Amino acid sequence: MVKKTWWIAILLVITLLFLSVSSVFAATSTTGFKIWPAITTTDVNKVWTISFNAPLLSTSVSSDTVYVTDSKQTKVATTIKLSPDGLSVTVTPSKAYSGGDYNLYITEGVMSEVSGQLSETIIVPFSVIVPSAFTSSVNLVVTVTYDVKPSVTPDLAGKLSLQGPSGDRIGPFSSDLLTGKYTFIIYADGDYSLNLFSVDNGVMNTRSIKIPTIKVPAIKIPTTGTTATPTVTVKTVSLVIPSKAGVDGGKSGSIGGSTNRASLTEETWGIPVKVSNTTTTWTTTTDINGEFKVYLPTGSYTLLVDGNGPQYKKHSYKLTVTAGQMATPLETINLEDPINKLGLLLDESKSVKDDGSGGLNGIDATTKEIDGSVNSDAIVYIYDTVPATPFLLTTSKPDKNGKFVAKLPSALIGKKLQIKVIDSAENVYSLDMESAI
Missing domain, CATH: 2.60.40.10 (Immunoglobulins)
Incomplete structure (x- = not known):
């Protein structure tokens, strides 16, 4: 039997109401099969429409001659349908595709009514990117009031800002002086703070309020061809501004x-x-x-x-x-009160010593603990400073007499210890080993 040359086309068409379809053109080759250019789609319900230049023999069109395989060459369940005029075939997935790589096969088993079978198998590689969710936004509405209402309500648009996780500051999108409402639009999840700048008593002041963690709603892109309509999420914060007049x-x-x-x-x-x-x-x-x-x-x-x-x-x-x-504190605050090691005094009977210049000596692989005393409001932290980010090994709080015992891990070889003392006022004093054990 002589094979006559005829062609097929997979035409790229967009059906706005429901589904999207794709297409390419192929010419005859002598290799027995032809791989066409790969296509990427985000339509998980992708429908292929394959057009031919001659009517097909209906008995030749089935899931054995036209089919889709996944990346493991396993057939994917599809519905194959021949058009009434016999000039096109649609390939519809039985369920939504998962993200991944696929191949559409149009084999030599497909036959026309007058020209015989295809001269070669056509393979159309395609990839499906599963649509992720997209985020909308959150409107943060800040209502500003005063302990004593001023005669003229000031516009705080240039003094009120929102600081996000990255440190960037956002100004209000809109403001209404009559109601005292300032609206900020947030597009990213995270912890935010509301900052108000002012000048009182001749110096700059900042008031920073922690906002409960913002979670911007995610809206999943529908796979049915319908359109997502995001709702606006509104969060509210009240800000009362105290003043001398209020005092x-x-x-x-x-x-x-x-x-x-x-x-x-x-x-x-x-x-x-x-x-x-x-x-x-x-x-x-x-x-x-x-x-x-x-x-x-x-x-x-x-x-x-x-x-x-x-x-x-x-x-x-x-x-x-x-x-x-x-x-007010009962005392005049001393701005030059020396830290004085925060009371850190090591028990040198354990061979661990403070060299007097910030160095820590006397620790080796057999050291089991570090004992000593510190100020009663201080906490002792022991770190390994070999990692780029120091690793906390242990923590010790002093007893009512200021005595502490810091138990060390058994494996100290390769570690470089640091003693860090931090008190309730965030003062810090530290001792460091010169080299690793």
């Missing part, structure tokens, strides 16, 4: 204090001051007189005042703010 009117309180700036050899100002509770942090600095003041809602807070350089102690205080009053 005077018994609505809010304040935390303030003074330092020994005037007695320092080199007078300084602008020392960082931080006031915080579980949700909010206020930051400011000392003014030219070495004093500071922060207006606050009533409640319990931690006050942290830096020293005049890293060699000096930070000072920490627990204070309670009541309406109409200023809470």
Whole structure:
């Protein structure tokens, strides 16, 4: 029997209502089969329409002559349908494709009514990329009120910002001074903080509020050809701004204090001051007189005042703010109070020694523990500093007398130990081994 040449086409067509179809053109070859250019699709319900230039013999069109295989050459369940005029065949998957590589086969078993069988098998490689979900956005609406309503409501658009996980700051998308509402649009998951900048008592102040973790809703791209309509997710935050007028009117309180700036050899100002509770942090600095003041809602807070350089102690205080009053430390804060090792004194009877210049000596592979004493509000951390990121080996809290015992792991060979002492005011003192064990 003489094989006559005839052609097929797989035409790329988009059916807007339901499905999408694809196509390519092939010419006759003498190799017995032809691999056509690979195609990539995101349609998991991909339907192939194969067009021919002559009517097909209906008995030659079946899942044995036209079929799809996966990457393991296993047949994929499909429905094969010949058009009424016999000029096209559709290949519809019985269920949605998974992501991966496939091959569409049109074999030599396909025959036309007048021209005989195909002269070669056609293979069309295609890849399916399963559509992932896309994210919409979250509208964060911040409602700003004041402890005492000002005569003119200020526009905070340039002072109010949202800081995201990457550190980038976002300004409000819109604002309404009549209602005090500022709207931010968030496109990424993460932990955000709301920051308000202001100038009080001649220094810059920042108020930072932790926002509950934002989860931007994911909307799955439908596989049925329908269109996804995302709903707008709205989160709300209330921000009450305390003020001097609010303190005077018994609505809010304040935390303030003074330092020994005037007695320092080199007078300084602008020392960082931080006031915080579980949700909010206020930051400011000392003014030219070495004093500071922060207006606050009533409640319990931690006050942290830096020293005049890293060699000096930070000072920490627990204070309670009541309406109409200023809470303050009972003492003038010493900005040049030496850290003094945070009370770290090693028990040298265990052979572990502080060399007096930040070095840690006397540790070898047989060392079982490090004993000593520290200030009662300090915690002792033992690290291995060989890794690029130091690895925490153990932690020890002192007893009521300041004594601590830090048990070490049995395998110390190859480790380089560091003792780090941190107190409640975040002061740090450390000793380091010169080389690994």
